[in-house]
Amino acid sequence: MSALKLGIVGAGGMASYHFDGFTRAGAEVVAMADKDIARAREFGAGRGISRFYTGLGEMLDGSPEIGAVSVITPNKFHKPLVIEALERGRHVYCEKPPALNAAETEAMKEAAEKAGKVLMFDLNNRARPEAKAIMYYIQNGKVGEINSAQATWIRRNGIPGFGGWFTNKAIAGGGPVLDLPHMFDLALYFMGYPEPDWVLAAVYDDFMGNPAFKGPWGIPDLAGGVTDVESACHAFITFKTGQCLMIRSSWAEMNEREVVSVTFQGRRSGGKIERLFDIDGLDGTSIDNCAIFTEEDGRQVDYLIKAEKDETMGRVAQAANFVDAITGKEAPLNTPAQAVIMMKLVDAMYESAAARRPVKL
Numbered sequence: 001m002s003a004l005k006l007g008i009v010g011a012g013g014m015a016s017y018h019f020d021g022f023t024r025a026g027a028e029v030v031a032m033a034d035k036d037i038a039r040a041r042e043f044g045a046g047r048g049i050s051r052f053y054t055g056l057g058e059m060l061d062g063s064p065e066i067g068a069v070s071v072i073t074p075n076k077f078h079k080p081l082v083i084e085a086l087e088r089g090r091h092v093y094c095e096k097p098p099a100l101n102a103a104e105t106e107a108m109k110e111a112a113e114k115a116g117k118v119l120m121f122d123l124n125n126r127a128r129p130e131a132k133a134i135m136y137y138i139q140n141g142k143v144g145e146i147n148s149a150q151a152t153w154i155r156r157n158g159i160p161g162f163g164g165w166f167t168n169k170a171i172a173g174g175g176p177v178l179d180l181p182h183m184f185d186l187a188l189y190f191m192g193y194p195e196p197d198w199v200l201a202a203v204y205d206d207f208m209g210n211p212a213f214k215g216p217w218g219i220p221d222l223a224g225g226v227t228d229v230e231s232a233c234h235a236f237i238t239f240k241t242g243q244c245l246m247i248r249s250s251w252a253e254m255n256e257r258e259v260v261s262v263t264f265q266g267r268r269s270g271g272k273i274e275r276l277f278d279i280d281g282l283d284g285t286s287i288d289n290c291a292i293f294t295e296e297d298g299r300q301v302d303y304l305i306k307a308e309k310d311e312t313m314g315r316v317a318q319a320a321n322f323v324d325a326i327t328g329k330e331a332p333l334n335t336p337a338q339a340v341i342m343m344k345l346v347d348a349m350y351e352s353a354a355a356r357r358p359v360k361l
Ligand SMILES: NC(=O)c1ccc[n+]([C@@H]2O[C@H](COP(=O)([O-])OP(=O)(O)OC[C@H]3O[C@@H](n4cnc5c(N)ncnc54)[C@H](O)[C@@H]3O)[C@@H](O)[C@H]2O)c1
Pocket: 009, 010, 011, 012, 013, 014, 033, 034, 035, 036, 039, 054, 055, 056, 072, 073, 074, 075, 077, 095, 096, 097, 122, 124, 179, 219
């Protein structure tokens, strides 16, 4: 069987992880499209990509052998590009967040069902070795039903530039609530993606525009650009199953340091997965620690799990899983139905914060 041919739309920072994952799984990246075609050519140089376009439509017209497309553009363009690719009969891998809101994500899910194609998102933290290790204990019954979890991604100074698309609500859909969904997605994944019941949230926009709170990552500032998204969100969610989840997401908050973690309390064991910072000289932003806390024969026992290190934070493994899900070698690590639940929670967090009351889903 000949290798699956892929085309990438958007030569952003995640493109190299997508490329490495697709090729690791045996697929071939044959074309790349970017509005800024020079950026696409620069990415393709040395990677064996020989065809470049300024848009998805042109790319599919010019390279009809493409069987799957990955979308790595600012969030506003996810829905139209994903739906166009699905309607033209391609499988699609799309960067997070899935779209600007739940209605858009639902439309993408329906398009995938109608086309009979795989639609997956880059929720890369599920593909980390540490998350897989925790999932092993959850699936073999060691943890039991998770009653409660806490998902945290808070930064002290991590605003990704001012005035560019990340801080413009019309293009990004929101601030850290949408940009940092990874930890609450991971918590929901561990909990079995239950149906939400109530959402209570508060958002804050302190420090937006203050250069002292700008992160070392992101995109260049755009003079005269729009900065109208939140800098922090705190939320509490209950589920129809009786489970509950606390969420803390921020780009800028007066916290001692950045915290990236999921902790959970199951009926048999608890556990945590937590980003390590500046330990053993490793890249402090890409290595996690994970543990299970349990009781055995009347004693409290802690399992400190040694997982293999993955400096790509699961991004390469998640892209490889997309190809393996198409070829039937592996089950997909995430589904459109889960993406819809995730985005319903995002919508409800904004609604609750604006109305200053709990929202029933
Ligand atoms: N999974 C992760 O950890 C992670 C990390 C960073 C960014 N992201 C996501 O990746 C996506 C892109 O972010 P980025 O930081 O790479 O942005 P970016 O602005 O650096 O790059 C986006 C690229 O898309 C191109 N583009 C925009 N609209 C287009 C269109 N309609 N057709 C073709 N090309 C188009 C732009 O010219 C640009 O080169 C976002 O959704 C972001 O949330 C995910």
